[in-house]
Amino acid sequence: MGADIAAIVQKNARFTAKGQVASYIPELAKQDPSLLGLCLMHTDGRTQCFGDFDKKFTMQSVVKVAVFLSALLDNSLPSLFRKINISPTADGFNSIVSLETKSDKKPLNPFINSGAIVSLSMVAGGTPQDKFERVLGLLQRITGNPTLEVNEAVYRSERATGDRNRALAYYMKSTGILECPVEPLLDAYFRLCSVEADCRDIASLACFLARNGVTAAGETLAGRDTCRLVKAVMSTCGMYDGSGDFAALVGIPAKSGVGGGILGVVPGRCGVGVLGPALDEHGNSLAGVMLLHDLSEAFDWSIY
């Protein structure tokens, strides 16, 4: 079976040439578009790695999974949902329109930028620095990797070019959705987006969700219902405005990032970490989506 998977990875490597690395953050533009890596971490403990699985990349929007999970752990559902919805949308990930046009002024869901920023504001901690440490600490415990850290160059690049996120945050500040100071919160947000991981780290986090809250070390860090809620939101909102296509094509809860990462969960079976920095028009790893499609076909992953 490992041989089959290696062949599937190999076959999809050609799609790396069809996409483009993110360019709006200068540091991301330096990524190697030809990379394709895969890690499968099975709930029975087996781990399989392929291609560029050990190349590091910044989590970017994949970290929204950990941010939302932290917000769920640190708040009651009613208090969290006073600030954020969990509605899928065909708008882009950094769209500001709905913050003005929707009567409740709440971000549509925690996996678009506005929603992730609000989620982070709801994470436990007196200061944004505390919130940052809360999420990073949770990530380290879940993955069992205490070396997860911020890529300082990418962080500085994000911060320097983060004006669209500032617009989102100040807008939400003006409507009272965001209650803490904007710049320190965005600083924590940019640092979390810049946390560097490899496919194994992503697969660890995914496997934790596949096991409904239990780490590889056997530690229970979240409840079943919490993990299911995260996976439900991933299924409807995780792949930007390509979420509907991905559900139809691949059929598993997933979250992508513009660093080229995709976190996929096959509930009860395995966690998946993919790296492929060349992106499609939705901002998802182009070869990564194709690879997941073939794996879903081959191993009957679809949850539908």
Next chain:
Amino acid sequence: MGADIAAIVQKNARFTAKGQVASYIPELAKQDPSLLGLCLMHTDGRTQCFGDFDKKFTMQSVVKVAVFLSALLDNSLPSLFRKINISPTADGFNSIVSLETKSDKKPLNPFINSGAIVSLSMVAGGTPQDKFERVLGLLQRITGNPTLEVNEAVYRSERATGDRNRALAYYMKSTGILECPVEPLLDAYFRLCSVEADCRDIASLACFLARNGVTAAGETLAGRDTCRLVKAVMSTCGMYDGSGDFAALVGIPAKSGVGGGILGVVPGRCGVGVLGPALDEHGNSLAGVMLLHDLSEAFDWSIY
């Protein structure tokens, strides 16, 4: 277990008083808001019925499942997706905004009104009457109920008050998305929305999807991938702008209608038909959603 389910239905009956029957179609306003019915049709052949399971109601948007299924069976995916997307949306089911603002002019998905009208236009048949018969015939074969028929009073009421759908259809006609004459097509659409069924019929259609295309009589009428695609779109788009909440709360592919019906699929396990005409603010059966939530909890239905 049947006793447990009866108790769950009984417990949720009180929520029928919290919703309101659809009022924009005069005939629907006459429905009894206190009804609550349930049918479970298991893939092993068992059927369980509760409450007002044998009351007839018009399928309304639940029929969009059969329309989309027909369109999938009658077209290649590329030709179908030239006319329609499968993107979730936070817009209302009858919103016209995205038809103007999205550059491709395509309906966002087949489960909002604009998308269902386009889907119907893609169903095989030289005339709208042929398309109507194609979908109704498929419904009759899938459910094994050749007596499924249009409620003429509701149909006339729909047609008389269908100006918003006319606006959607003429808009799509003006952009070339819709290629056939508007009024006859809408006539077929209104008649399909007015097809009368009970909870067993809905559960039959749902069980067919749970079995990935095989009827109770053992007949294969659709392929596995086709059924999965339908269920994926149901999961992300099936409950109007409440789809995200429903995924988080209940966690199964489902499609609701303003007649009070909900079709739910527990893949590989069972099909669910619910009737509860009193609706919530999204247009979904209020007590029906609460009932499905409790059943999902009790029997671990969530696919996530």
Next chain:
Amino acid sequence: MGADIAAIVQKNARFTAKGQVASYIPELAKQDPSLLGLCLMHTDGRTQCFGDFDKKFTMQSVVKVAVFLSALLDNSLPSLFRKINISPTADGFNSIVSLETKSDKKPLNPFINSGAIVSLSMVAGGTPQDKFERVLGLLQRITGNPTLEVNEAVYRSERATGDRNRALAYYMKSTGILECPVEPLLDAYFRLCSVEADCRDIASLACFLARNGVTAAGETLAGRDTCRLVKAVMSTCGMYDGSGDFAALVGIPAKSGVGGGILGVVPGRCGVGVLGPALDEHGNSLAGVMLLHDLSEAFDWSIY
């Protein structure tokens, strides 16, 4: 002075090659793009004609001035403004978005298509045919030209391709803004858009507004305040989404049509009729706007 004007017309004729005739109505696509005509009708009775002043063209949106004037004459302001606003907009002339997003569901102003259709519905007359005759009759009296008539070929072309207007009308029907049957009303609307005139007819109507409601024959057909209201709305909304630029560049109340006509009013001084079927990106006669700019400069027309 006549010689000067002739030179200005001549100078601007070259701009006819920069625009394009309207193509979305097949009959309009047959127009000669190289035409440029001008008629000035002064309030002191003098008339000056230049270029292709005697070529006939269909009034298209220029007729909205007569429709709105009729609606003003036949209704109290409060009852008219229950159905329509007079707000400028940067949306396109056939946009449907604001009908859904604005809470009052009213058309933004009488010079976009939705607003003109509603205005026509408010004109006196038991049937759409009566309303058509009311507006055409008023036009004939104002211009003193009883031969003004519908171009049947253009009318049929409009009706055959009027699906976008049908979408607007059915949408407004569904929200209760439009109270009469859609198709007969649109039929009257399409016929009014297809009324054929030449630059003298347009200048006559404009001169009537410049004289605040008095015809060349000395007949008073509208009050000063009514005419000023029409001119105010022309100034803010008359040139589609180019209205702001036109106010800055030319500075007179005006209304254009996709048939290439422009009606301009120099209050107290003269009425202007222009023909130039080659349009700019806003849908206004390209050479016509340039010509009016030069005339405004030369004769100090700006009202600001």
Next chain:
Amino acid sequence: MGADIAAIVQKNARFTAKGQVASYIPELAKQDPSLLGLCLMHTDGRTQCFGDFDKKFTMQSVVKVAVFLSALLDNSLPSLFRKINISPTADGFNSIVSLETKSDKKPLNPFINSGAIVSLSMVAGGTPQDKFERVLGLLQRITGNPTLEVNEAVYRSERATGDRNRALAYYMKSTGILECPVEPLLDAYFRLCSVEADCRDIASLACFLARNGVTAAGETLAGRDTCRLVKAVMSTCGMYDGSGDFAALVGIPAKSGVGGGILGVVPGRCGVGVLGPALDEHGNSLAGVMLLHDLSEAFDWSIY
């Protein structure tokens, strides 16, 4: 005639009770809603003052006239219009939607907040402080009042509650429309909005525009075409989303501010300064608009 005007002011004083002072900036909420003041400065040199004409108030959006004028004086039209449009809009003064939905990303016009911020960025000056001084200096020269200064308490209140403006500015920064650092520019903007004036100062600025660029002292500070452009944009965009109604009702170029001021221009005849802090639903002085309506009627001010 002075007696007549006093009576008209007196008659409209009762409308001050129908509006509400701006509340979103705490310092503005302290204003006395019952004030009503008027100053007419005629182009022949006469000045007439009534009611609370000598009460000071902050200019707020009235200052946008001076900002736009400065930008026009300091840039060629093509370079200015690369950054900003002059399109009327039915959107609110602080709307962000069009910055995302319009393909050119430019603010719709210089009299909504986004457009005023961009205009200020185009004013001559190496630093925002320089730009501030350029506009304030121009205001002082035009009005002949060197004591015009910032109300520090209002300025601090604006800055403290200016998150919506920060959202607009950062959005435009992210799209490249705004090229200078956001916070210092907004600081200059908030200070300009907080410049304190009375009705005479506003009337002076208005009279300067009525005289097409000549001050009361006979100094020419702007050209005729520049002043006309400012007045054209005031006519189509000056009264927020009430601009269309104001054109129809009053018929003169005007610009209002949420401090209760209105600047009105009767071209060639007089400049008008009004104070009335109780606002209508558009954000315009309620009694001020009614007063201007009556004055326009009485003295035949309408430009249409």
